[in-house]
Amino acid sequence: MSAHTSADLILQGGTLITMNPAQPRAEAMAIRDGLIQAVGSQEQVMACQGPTTQVVDLAGHTLLPGFIDAHGHFSNALMVVDWANIQRPPAGPVTDIASLQQVLRDHLTAHPLATGQWMVGYGYDPDGLADGRGLDRADIDPITPDNPVMLIHNSNHGAVLNSKALELVGYDAATPDPAGGVIVRRAGSQEPAGLVMETAFIPLFVQMPKPSQEALLERFAAAQALYTCKGITTIQEGATTAADLTMLQRGASEGRLLVDVVSLPLVLEVPKLLSERFPDGHHHSLELPEAARDAFGTYHNRFKLQGIKLLLDGSPQGKTAFWSEPLLTGGPNGEANWRGQPIVPPEELNKAVATLSRQGIQLFAHCNGDAAIAMMIEAVRKAGLQADQDHRTVIIHSQFMAPGQLEEYVELGLHPSFFTVHAFFYGDVHLANLGADRCSRLSPMASAMRLGLHCSNHNDFSVTPIEPMRMVQTAMQRRSRSGTVLGEGERVSAEQALMALTLEAAWQLREETSKGSLEVGKRADLVVLDQDPTTVNPDDLNGIEVIATIKDGACVHGSF
Ligand SMILES: [Zn+2]
Missing domain, CATH: 3.20.20.140 (Metal-dependent hydrolases)
Incomplete structure (x- = not known):
């Protein structure tokens, strides 16, 4: 076949699952100009080979059509990529307080914060911590003491705040719980422990500075x-x-x-x-x-x-x-x-x-x-x-x-x-x-x-x-x-x-x-x-x- 009509790329040497009910499996596939030029037996597809065709051996791997996201929220992905994943397995790596602290430290290295910038984590689940207790702000304060930190609860209806964040939002021992909300206190005192829920959380989240379009x-x-x-x-x-x-x-x-x-x-x-x-x-x-x-x-x-x-x-x-x-x-x-x-x-x-x-x-x-x-x-x-x-x-x-x-x-x-x-x-x-x-x-x-x-x-x-x-x-x-x-x-x-x-x-x-x-x-x-x-x-x-x-x-x- 001449260079004018030959394939740019031929993939062969693996399992091809076509999702085409009329031809469920194939041996090879040819691609030209971003489109599928041929799919079928090795012999049929190799007929598309020309002098410039790249032939790739799939080494026994499996080729499928690309997956289509039938429903989801790309706008959320734009937010989440800048947040620390503190979910429990299999969605995230957190199994105890020590592993959560490590995730935050690693995230800080990969995403350095400007003065005053918030650090956000998502998927906090106290039931998934092997320590048998939820976070206290003292657990997370040493990580970046001068930046406010918000670790969003997996319900999306609450978050753990570090001391800097509590100070910024003005929650202290003298702050009463708002109607419909909870400021969790340390045992035996009125000092906030870090976790705030429902109406103590939602206004904070809504008012948090949003990233610019840029x-x-x-x-x-x-x-x-x-x-x-x-x-x-x-x-x-x-x-x-x-x-x-x-x-x-x-x-x-x-x-x-x-x-x-x-x-x-x-x-x-x-x-x-x-x-x-x-x-x-x-x-x-x-x-x-x-x-x-x-x-x-x-x-x-x-x-x-x-x-x-x-x-x-x-x-x-x-x-x-x-x-x-x-x-x-x-x-x-x-x-x-x-x-x-x-x-x-x-x-x-x-x-x-x-x-x-x-x-x-x-x-x-x-x-x-x-x-x-x-x-x-x-x-x-x-x-x-x-x-x-x-x-x-x-x-x-x-x-x-x-x-x-x-x-x-x-x-x-x-x-x-x-x-x-x-x-x-x-x-x-x-x-x-x-x-x-x-x-x-x-x-x-x-x-x-x-x-x-x-x-x-x-x-x-x-x-x-x-x-x-x-x-x-x-x-x-x-x-x-x-x-x-x-x-x-x-x-x-x-x-x-x-x-x-x-x-x-x-x-x-x-x-x-x-x-x-x-x-x-x-x-x-x-x-x-x-x-x-x-x-x-x-x-x-x-x-x-x-x-x-x-x-x-x-x-x-x-x-x-
Ligand atoms: Zn949805």
Whole structure:
């Protein structure tokens, strides 16, 4: 073959899992101009070799389509990269107070602080410390005594402050607890120990100095590296504010994106976005000018808007999801007969769904509890949406589904993005709150796939760590930290679990013709793993290493 038509790169000598049902495995693949030129037998693909073709031996490793982040928050990644990870295993390295202190010291070396600058850690979990006690500020004061330190509790509703931070916010022995909040005291005294919760914490967090747009742009490389080192080639920003959209579009236009980022502006931010960008119009409703409608669905400098994000309820582990039946353990403050509540009144939701879908805008609705899911189903029904209209409305989380709701998804053309890692991280908490029967339908992937629904799976980063292999493992095993299986009948195969990270995730973002499988003409967005996730013992999935991540034919992480 001549240099004009020959491949830039040929990959061979490994296992190729194509995610193309018509040709599930292949021996080799050729890439030209960032696209897949050929995929098939060694002989077929080597026919694309020319004088300048680079031929790479995969050395027995496994090649897959790059993973697609079906739901998560890239804006949070831009914050977290500058924070110390003080989570317990497996999400972080902290097992006791000494290891926590070491993490902070290492973080300080890697991220030196200016005078007065705050040091922030995230994921503090006193239950994960082997010392049998929580932190006192004296444990962290020596690390950087002249800088305020805030170690955010894994509930995101509190933090441990060092003495400098307590001094800055004015909490001392004479400060009473604010209404609805707690300043934890040292035993036998009124001296603050360090931990502050709820209304003693939230105003501090809101008022903390925010990084400038320039500082956030500087973090683009580090934030994307969190994803590319896990094999992700398409990232989601799944709740975009007006300010973040401006920042993300600027980062894209400056050429800072190595991989694709898909943004879903929050419905509540739409009027603000319209008044900023279309100052001559009247934007009291969700009626979009033509130019705004046309802004969806196309990448510019690796960034695209794909749809609008609706929020119907809160989080199940925080007991703020909206269920049809009460929790077994009461509400967050011990309320009896607690079943959570919706974030949005039904009339407002119905209007938003009808108005936006009439204009052809794809909807992504966050629904955790079955009552929130029922509200969305009702809104879609009232808006007159039909399955055959290919509207691809995605119900993000779809975590606690009631019997019959999946059949309504089929009828109306709704598709779930599941959150199976909940089975591991929060499975024991959910069992206590909801009981085994309701937990058996947590993220019911097997049933949904049997009904022909397009199912993706997500980490909702930074809610849980970016771990594609844990998504595969939890979709296959549905096992909690303590080892209890939640809904044995909803377990899926490795191939099915991988489909939810590749082709089905691409479908939900309307990119199935260009991404999600190894097929001729698709983008060469790829990941090379050191082991085959379809043959490894499922218990060992999390040990699989990413050798290389490739975006449009170029290495963005690792090497061959
Ligand atoms: Zn989310």
